[in-house]
Amino acid sequence: MTPYEAAGLLGVAPTATPDDVQRAYQARLVEAGSDPRRRDELTAARDALLAASGWAPAPWYPPAPPRRGLSTGAIVGITLGSMAAGLVVLLFALFGIAAIAHDAGRLADSRSSSSAAPYADPTAPDPSAPDSAAPDDSGSSVEDYDVDGVHVHYVDGWTFELTPARTCAGATVTAGFSDTPDGDEVDQWTTTLDLEAGVPATVTIPDSASPHDYAGIDAVDCGQA
Incomplete structure:
Protein backbone atom coordinates (compact mmCIF):
# COMPACT_ATOMS: atom_id res chain seq x y z
CA MET A 1 0.00 0.00 0.00
CA GLY A 54 10.58 7.18 9.15
CA TRP A 55 8.78 6.91 12.51
CA ALA A 56 7.25 3.77 14.03
CA PRO A 57 4.50 4.25 16.62
CA ALA A 58 4.46 2.65 20.00
CA PRO A 59 1.83 -0.03 20.50
CA TRP A 60 -1.52 1.61 20.97
CA TYR A 61 -3.94 0.61 23.67
CA PRO A 62 -7.46 1.87 23.98
CA PRO A 63 -7.95 4.46 26.71
CA ALA A 64 -9.00 3.13 30.09
CA PRO A 65 -12.64 3.71 31.00
CA PRO A 66 -13.26 6.56 33.47
CA ARG A 67 -12.96 5.56 37.09
CA ARG A 68 -16.28 5.09 38.73
CA GLY A 69 -16.81 7.34 41.76
CA LEU A 70 -18.05 6.19 45.13
CA SER A 71 -21.76 5.69 45.43
CA THR A 72 -23.86 7.61 47.94
CA GLY A 73 -24.28 4.47 50.03
CA ALA A 74 -20.52 3.96 50.20
CA ILE A 75 -19.95 7.59 51.22
CA VAL A 76 -22.60 7.31 53.92
CA GLY A 77 -21.07 4.06 55.15
CA ILE A 78 -17.60 5.57 55.35
CA THR A 79 -18.95 8.61 57.21
CA LEU A 80 -20.87 6.50 59.72
CA GLY A 81 -17.85 4.26 60.25
CA SER A 82 -15.65 7.28 60.97
CA MET A 83 -18.22 8.64 63.42
CA ALA A 84 -18.46 5.28 65.20
CA ALA A 85 -14.69 5.08 65.51
CA GLY A 86 -14.59 8.61 66.91
CA LEU A 87 -17.27 7.75 69.47
CA VAL A 88 -15.33 4.68 70.57
CA VAL A 89 -12.17 6.77 71.07
CA LEU A 90 -14.18 9.39 72.99
CA LEU A 91 -15.72 6.74 75.27
CA PHE A 92 -12.30 5.27 76.04
CA ALA A 93 -11.02 8.77 76.87
CA LEU A 94 -13.98 9.46 79.17
CA PHE A 95 -13.54 6.14 80.96
CA GLY A 96 -9.84 6.89 81.43
CA ILE A 97 -10.57 10.35 82.87
CA ALA A 98 -13.20 8.94 85.22
CA ALA A 99 -10.80 6.25 86.43
CA ILE A 100 -8.06 8.81 87.07
CA ALA A 101 -10.49 11.07 88.97
CA HIS A 102 -11.71 8.12 91.04
CA ASP A 103 -8.16 7.11 91.96
CA ALA A 104 -7.28 10.72 92.83
CA GLY A 105 -10.37 10.98 95.07
CA ARG A 106 -9.48 7.76 96.86
CA LEU A 107 -5.92 8.99 97.37
CA ALA A 108 -7.16 12.32 98.77
CA ASP A 109 -9.57 10.53 101.11
CA SER A 110 -6.84 8.23 102.37
CA ARG A 111 -4.53 11.19 102.99
CA SER A 112 -7.20 13.20 104.80
CA SER A 113 -8.27 10.25 106.94
CA SER A 114 -4.69 9.45 107.85
CA SER A 115 -3.90 13.04 108.90
CA ALA A 116 -7.22 14.13 110.40
CA ALA A 117 -6.97 12.21 113.68
CA PRO A 118 -4.75 14.07 116.15
CA TYR A 119 -2.31 12.28 118.42
CA ALA A 120 -4.11 10.98 121.50
CA ASP A 121 -2.07 11.08 124.70
CA PRO A 122 -3.09 8.03 126.76
CA THR A 123 -2.25 9.92 129.94
CA ALA A 124 -4.41 12.95 129.07
CA PRO A 125 -7.80 13.23 130.79
CA ASP A 126 -10.93 12.47 128.85
CA PRO A 127 -12.61 15.82 128.05
CA SER A 128 -16.01 14.08 127.89
CA ALA A 129 -15.67 12.64 131.38
CA PRO A 130 -17.26 14.62 134.24
CA ASP A 131 -14.74 16.73 136.14
CA SER A 132 -15.41 17.68 139.69
CA ALA A 133 -13.14 20.71 139.31
CA ALA A 134 -14.83 21.95 136.14
CA PRO A 135 -16.85 25.18 136.36
CA ASP A 136 -20.59 24.86 137.06
CA ASP A 137 -23.33 26.55 135.04
CA SER A 138 -22.39 29.91 136.52
CA GLY A 139 -18.90 29.66 134.93
CA SER A 140 -16.97 29.06 138.18
CA SER A 141 -15.85 26.13 140.35
CA VAL A 142 -15.64 28.41 143.43
CA GLU A 143 -18.66 28.20 145.69
CA ASP A 144 -20.45 31.37 146.70
CA TYR A 145 -19.89 32.59 150.24
CA ASP A 146 -20.93 35.45 152.53
CA VAL A 147 -18.61 38.04 154.11
CA ASP A 148 -19.87 40.67 156.57
CA GLY A 149 -23.47 40.38 155.35
CA VAL A 150 -22.46 40.55 151.70
CA HIS A 151 -22.99 37.62 149.31
CA VAL A 152 -19.84 36.98 147.24
CA HIS A 153 -20.09 35.27 143.85
CA TYR A 154 -16.94 34.44 141.82
CA VAL A 155 -17.19 35.40 138.15
CA ASP A 156 -13.79 34.68 136.58
CA GLY A 157 -10.17 35.70 136.87
CA TRP A 158 -10.02 38.17 139.73
CA THR A 159 -13.59 39.41 139.20
CA PHE A 160 -16.23 39.02 141.93
CA GLU A 161 -19.88 39.99 142.23
CA LEU A 162 -20.98 41.47 145.61
CA THR A 163 -24.65 41.56 146.63
CA PRO A 164 -25.19 43.30 150.01
CA ALA A 165 -28.14 42.72 152.27
CA ARG A 166 -28.21 46.44 153.07
CA THR A 167 -27.10 49.61 151.37
CA CYS A 168 -23.54 50.69 152.15
CA ALA A 169 -22.17 54.01 150.93
CA GLY A 170 -18.41 54.00 150.59
CA ALA A 171 -17.93 50.39 151.69
CA THR A 172 -14.32 49.28 152.03
CA VAL A 173 -13.73 45.98 150.23
CA THR A 174 -10.63 44.03 151.26
CA ALA A 175 -9.16 41.28 149.06
CA GLY A 176 -6.60 38.77 150.31
CA PHE A 177 -3.95 36.90 148.27
CA SER A 178 -2.17 33.56 148.67
CA ASP A 179 0.05 31.22 146.69
CA THR A 180 -2.36 28.24 146.90
CA PRO A 181 -6.16 27.94 146.93
CA ASP A 182 -6.19 27.06 150.63
CA GLY A 183 -2.98 28.80 151.65
CA ASP A 184 -2.45 31.50 154.23
CA GLU A 185 -3.06 35.10 153.29
CA VAL A 186 0.21 36.79 152.37
CA ASP A 187 -0.97 40.07 150.84
CA GLN A 188 -4.00 42.43 150.79
CA TRP A 189 -5.62 44.96 148.51
CA THR A 190 -8.50 47.37 149.32
CA THR A 191 -10.93 49.51 147.36
CA THR A 192 -13.96 51.66 148.11
CA LEU A 193 -17.33 50.84 146.59
CA ASP A 194 -20.93 52.04 146.98
CA LEU A 195 -23.24 49.07 147.56
CA GLU A 196 -27.03 49.07 147.18
CA ALA A 197 -29.11 46.50 149.00
CA GLY A 198 -29.97 43.51 146.82
CA VAL A 199 -28.19 44.94 143.79
CA PRO A 200 -25.10 43.02 142.57
CA ALA A 201 -21.93 45.11 142.23
CA THR A 202 -18.88 43.89 140.31
CA VAL A 203 -15.40 44.19 141.72
CA THR A 204 -12.37 43.44 139.53
CA ILE A 205 -9.03 43.21 141.26
CA PRO A 206 -6.26 44.51 138.94
CA ASP A 207 -3.41 42.18 138.07
CA SER A 208 -0.97 44.68 139.54
CA ALA A 209 -2.60 44.37 143.00
CA SER A 210 -0.44 41.37 143.94
CA PRO A 211 2.21 39.05 142.48
CA HIS A 212 0.50 36.03 144.04
CA ASP A 213 -1.74 33.60 142.16
CA TYR A 214 -4.96 33.39 144.22
CA ALA A 215 -7.32 36.11 145.45
CA GLY A 216 -10.56 36.27 147.38
CA ILE A 217 -12.83 38.81 149.12
CA ASP A 218 -11.89 38.76 152.82
CA ALA A 219 -13.92 41.63 154.26
CA VAL A 220 -16.51 44.27 153.42
CA ASP A 221 -16.62 47.17 155.87
CA CYS A 222 -19.89 49.02 155.44
CA GLY A 223 -18.80 52.39 156.81
CA GLN A 224 -22.12 54.26 156.57
CA ALA A 225 -25.51 52.64 156.08
Whole structure:
Protein backbone atom coordinates (compact mmCIF):
# COMPACT_ATOMS: atom_id res chain seq x y z
CA MET A 1 0.00 0.00 0.00
CA THR A 2 1.43 3.33 -1.11
CA PRO A 3 1.45 6.38 1.17
CA TYR A 4 -1.15 8.02 -1.04
CA GLU A 5 -3.48 5.04 -0.72
CA ALA A 6 -2.87 4.92 3.00
CA ALA A 7 -3.53 8.68 3.34
CA GLY A 8 -6.79 8.34 1.44
CA LEU A 9 -7.89 5.42 3.62
CA LEU A 10 -7.19 7.34 6.85
CA GLY A 11 -8.48 10.65 5.50
CA VAL A 12 -5.25 12.65 5.96
CA ALA A 13 -2.66 14.23 3.64
CA PRO A 14 0.31 12.08 2.56
CA THR A 15 2.54 14.61 4.37
CA ALA A 16 0.60 14.42 7.67
CA THR A 17 2.61 14.37 10.84
CA PRO A 18 2.85 11.16 12.88
CA ASP A 19 0.52 12.69 15.50
CA ASP A 20 -2.10 13.50 12.89
CA VAL A 21 -1.77 10.00 11.47
CA GLN A 22 -2.22 8.45 14.89
CA ARG A 23 -5.29 10.56 15.69
CA ALA A 24 -6.88 9.73 12.34
CA TYR A 25 -6.14 6.07 12.82
CA GLN A 26 -7.82 5.99 16.22
CA ALA A 27 -10.86 7.83 14.89
CA ARG A 28 -11.23 5.40 12.00
CA LEU A 29 -10.93 2.41 14.37
CA VAL A 30 -13.93 3.69 16.29
CA GLU A 31 -15.86 3.99 13.05
CA ALA A 32 -14.78 0.45 11.98
CA GLY A 33 -16.25 -1.07 15.11
CA SER A 34 -15.63 -4.81 15.34
CA ASP A 35 -15.02 -5.38 11.61
CA PRO A 36 -11.65 -7.21 11.58
CA ARG A 37 -10.98 -6.63 7.87
CA ARG A 38 -11.59 -2.94 8.11
CA ARG A 39 -9.42 -2.67 11.24
CA ASP A 40 -6.57 -4.53 9.48
CA GLU A 41 -6.76 -2.14 6.51
CA LEU A 42 -6.62 0.90 8.80
CA THR A 43 -3.64 -0.55 10.67
CA ALA A 44 -1.81 -1.24 7.39
CA ALA A 45 -2.57 2.31 6.19
CA ARG A 46 -1.20 3.79 9.40
CA ASP A 47 1.96 1.70 9.24
CA ALA A 48 2.50 2.69 5.63
CA LEU A 49 2.28 6.41 6.35
CA LEU A 50 4.49 6.16 9.42
CA ALA A 51 7.05 4.07 7.57
CA ALA A 52 7.14 6.69 4.83
CA SER A 53 7.91 9.35 7.45
CA GLY A 54 10.58 7.18 9.15
CA TRP A 55 8.78 6.91 12.51
CA ALA A 56 7.25 3.77 14.03
CA PRO A 57 4.50 4.25 16.62
CA ALA A 58 4.46 2.65 20.00
CA PRO A 59 1.83 -0.03 20.50
CA TRP A 60 -1.52 1.61 20.97
CA TYR A 61 -3.94 0.61 23.67
CA PRO A 62 -7.46 1.87 23.98
CA PRO A 63 -7.95 4.46 26.71
CA ALA A 64 -9.00 3.13 30.09
CA PRO A 65 -12.64 3.71 31.00
CA PRO A 66 -13.26 6.56 33.47
CA ARG A 67 -12.96 5.56 37.09
CA ARG A 68 -16.28 5.09 38.73
CA GLY A 69 -16.81 7.34 41.76
CA LEU A 70 -18.05 6.19 45.13
CA SER A 71 -21.76 5.69 45.43
CA THR A 72 -23.86 7.61 47.94
CA GLY A 73 -24.28 4.47 50.03
CA ALA A 74 -20.52 3.96 50.20
CA ILE A 75 -19.95 7.59 51.22
CA VAL A 76 -22.60 7.31 53.92
CA GLY A 77 -21.07 4.06 55.15
CA ILE A 78 -17.60 5.57 55.35
CA THR A 79 -18.95 8.61 57.21
CA LEU A 80 -20.87 6.50 59.72
CA GLY A 81 -17.85 4.26 60.25
CA SER A 82 -15.65 7.28 60.97
CA MET A 83 -18.22 8.64 63.42
CA ALA A 84 -18.46 5.28 65.20
CA ALA A 85 -14.69 5.08 65.51
CA GLY A 86 -14.59 8.61 66.91
CA LEU A 87 -17.27 7.75 69.47
CA VAL A 88 -15.33 4.68 70.57
CA VAL A 89 -12.17 6.77 71.07
CA LEU A 90 -14.18 9.39 72.99
CA LEU A 91 -15.72 6.74 75.27
CA PHE A 92 -12.30 5.27 76.04
CA ALA A 93 -11.02 8.77 76.87
CA LEU A 94 -13.98 9.46 79.17
CA PHE A 95 -13.54 6.14 80.96
CA GLY A 96 -9.84 6.89 81.43
CA ILE A 97 -10.57 10.35 82.87
CA ALA A 98 -13.20 8.94 85.22
CA ALA A 99 -10.80 6.25 86.43
CA ILE A 100 -8.06 8.81 87.07
CA ALA A 101 -10.49 11.07 88.97
CA HIS A 102 -11.71 8.12 91.04
CA ASP A 103 -8.16 7.11 91.96
CA ALA A 104 -7.28 10.72 92.83
CA GLY A 105 -10.37 10.98 95.07
CA ARG A 106 -9.48 7.76 96.86
CA LEU A 107 -5.92 8.99 97.37
CA ALA A 108 -7.16 12.32 98.77
CA ASP A 109 -9.57 10.53 101.11
CA SER A 110 -6.84 8.23 102.37
CA ARG A 111 -4.53 11.19 102.99
CA SER A 112 -7.20 13.20 104.80
CA SER A 113 -8.27 10.25 106.94
CA SER A 114 -4.69 9.45 107.85
CA SER A 115 -3.90 13.04 108.90
CA ALA A 116 -7.22 14.13 110.40
CA ALA A 117 -6.97 12.21 113.68
CA PRO A 118 -4.75 14.07 116.15
CA TYR A 119 -2.31 12.28 118.42
CA ALA A 120 -4.11 10.98 121.50
CA ASP A 121 -2.07 11.08 124.70
CA PRO A 122 -3.09 8.03 126.76
CA THR A 123 -2.25 9.92 129.94
CA ALA A 124 -4.41 12.95 129.07
CA PRO A 125 -7.80 13.23 130.79
CA ASP A 126 -10.93 12.47 128.85
CA PRO A 127 -12.61 15.82 128.05
CA SER A 128 -16.01 14.08 127.89
CA ALA A 129 -15.67 12.64 131.38
CA PRO A 130 -17.26 14.62 134.24
CA ASP A 131 -14.74 16.73 136.14
CA SER A 132 -15.41 17.68 139.69
CA ALA A 133 -13.14 20.71 139.31
CA ALA A 134 -14.83 21.95 136.14
CA PRO A 135 -16.85 25.18 136.36
CA ASP A 136 -20.59 24.86 137.06
CA ASP A 137 -23.33 26.55 135.04
CA SER A 138 -22.39 29.91 136.52
CA GLY A 139 -18.90 29.66 134.93
CA SER A 140 -16.97 29.06 138.18
CA SER A 141 -15.85 26.13 140.35
CA VAL A 142 -15.64 28.41 143.43
CA GLU A 143 -18.66 28.20 145.69
CA ASP A 144 -20.45 31.37 146.70
CA TYR A 145 -19.89 32.59 150.24
CA ASP A 146 -20.93 35.45 152.53
CA VAL A 147 -18.61 38.04 154.11
CA ASP A 148 -19.87 40.67 156.57
CA GLY A 149 -23.47 40.38 155.35
CA VAL A 150 -22.46 40.55 151.70
CA HIS A 151 -22.99 37.62 149.31
CA VAL A 152 -19.84 36.98 147.24
CA HIS A 153 -20.09 35.27 143.85
CA TYR A 154 -16.94 34.44 141.82
CA VAL A 155 -17.19 35.40 138.15
CA ASP A 156 -13.79 34.68 136.58
CA GLY A 157 -10.17 35.70 136.87
CA TRP A 158 -10.02 38.17 139.73
CA THR A 159 -13.59 39.41 139.20
CA PHE A 160 -16.23 39.02 141.93
CA GLU A 161 -19.88 39.99 142.23
CA LEU A 162 -20.98 41.47 145.61
CA THR A 163 -24.65 41.56 146.63
CA PRO A 164 -25.19 43.30 150.01
CA ALA A 165 -28.14 42.72 152.27
CA ARG A 166 -28.21 46.44 153.07
CA THR A 167 -27.10 49.61 151.37
CA CYS A 168 -23.54 50.69 152.15
CA ALA A 169 -22.17 54.01 150.93
CA GLY A 170 -18.41 54.00 150.59
CA ALA A 171 -17.93 50.39 151.69
CA THR A 172 -14.32 49.28 152.03
CA VAL A 173 -13.73 45.98 150.23
CA THR A 174 -10.63 44.03 151.26
CA ALA A 175 -9.16 41.28 149.06
CA GLY A 176 -6.60 38.77 150.31
CA PHE A 177 -3.95 36.90 148.27
CA SER A 178 -2.17 33.56 148.67
CA ASP A 179 0.05 31.22 146.69
CA THR A 180 -2.36 28.24 146.90
CA PRO A 181 -6.16 27.94 146.93
CA ASP A 182 -6.19 27.06 150.63
CA GLY A 183 -2.98 28.80 151.65
CA ASP A 184 -2.45 31.50 154.23
CA GLU A 185 -3.06 35.10 153.29
CA VAL A 186 0.21 36.79 152.37
CA ASP A 187 -0.97 40.07 150.84
CA GLN A 188 -4.00 42.43 150.79
CA TRP A 189 -5.62 44.96 148.51
CA THR A 190 -8.50 47.37 149.32
CA THR A 191 -10.93 49.51 147.36
CA THR A 192 -13.96 51.66 148.11
CA LEU A 193 -17.33 50.84 146.59
CA ASP A 194 -20.93 52.04 146.98
CA LEU A 195 -23.24 49.07 147.56
CA GLU A 196 -27.03 49.07 147.18
CA ALA A 197 -29.11 46.50 149.00
CA GLY A 198 -29.97 43.51 146.82
CA VAL A 199 -28.19 44.94 143.79
CA PRO A 200 -25.10 43.02 142.57
CA ALA A 201 -21.93 45.11 142.23
CA THR A 202 -18.88 43.89 140.31
CA VAL A 203 -15.40 44.19 141.72
CA THR A 204 -12.37 43.44 139.53
CA ILE A 205 -9.03 43.21 141.26
CA PRO A 206 -6.26 44.51 138.94
CA ASP A 207 -3.41 42.18 138.07
CA SER A 208 -0.97 44.68 139.54
CA ALA A 209 -2.60 44.37 143.00
CA SER A 210 -0.44 41.37 143.94
CA PRO A 211 2.21 39.05 142.48
CA HIS A 212 0.50 36.03 144.04
CA ASP A 213 -1.74 33.60 142.16
CA TYR A 214 -4.96 33.39 144.22
CA ALA A 215 -7.32 36.11 145.45
CA GLY A 216 -10.56 36.27 147.38
CA ILE A 217 -12.83 38.81 149.12
CA ASP A 218 -11.89 38.76 152.82
CA ALA A 219 -13.92 41.63 154.26
CA VAL A 220 -16.51 44.27 153.42
CA ASP A 221 -16.62 47.17 155.87
CA CYS A 222 -19.89 49.02 155.44
CA GLY A 223 -18.80 52.39 156.81
CA GLN A 224 -22.12 54.26 156.57
CA ALA A 225 -25.51 52.64 156.08
